[in-house]
Amino acid sequence: MTRSEKHDSPIGKTMLKKNWGIATVSGDKAYFSRKACTIVANKNADPYLKPKENATRQSKGHPAYRDMMRDREKNPEDWEESYHVRSFAESVFSSIKKRFGKALSSIKQRLKKRELLLKAICYNIKEALYNMKASELGTNRWVKR
Structure with a gap:
């Protein structure tokens, strides 16, 4: 839960630093970064973070980023299917907001x-x-x- 003037992505990184025992992390472009991929991988989870339009394949010292981008390129349908699991959570949040404001x-x-x-x-x-x-x-x- 964030204040209306706050962006979710800094909170997301803080949450990831806790040990939740998760296998995959899906996030939209707001969460996409090399550092975020590394944080996810350090928790033994697979990142599925939607790349921004100007994203390059250069890992710049973040192998988890390189692996995610390579997986997305090699198996785009499988990658998108895994990424879109986040749609379930988004639809729940949307339903709650529609019903209760x-x-x-x-x-x-x-x-x-x-x-x-x-x-x-x-x-x-x-x-x-x-x-x-x-x-x-x-x-x-x-x-x-």
């Missing part, structure tokens, strides 16, 4: 965290109820129309 009404930071957690819990309950109903009806919620 973009802004948090609490003033104190600890209450904002609690409010956001409650919104996430409500979202999960809603999803569980939808899945239960779909199961009762014998339908699949994830069928493309």
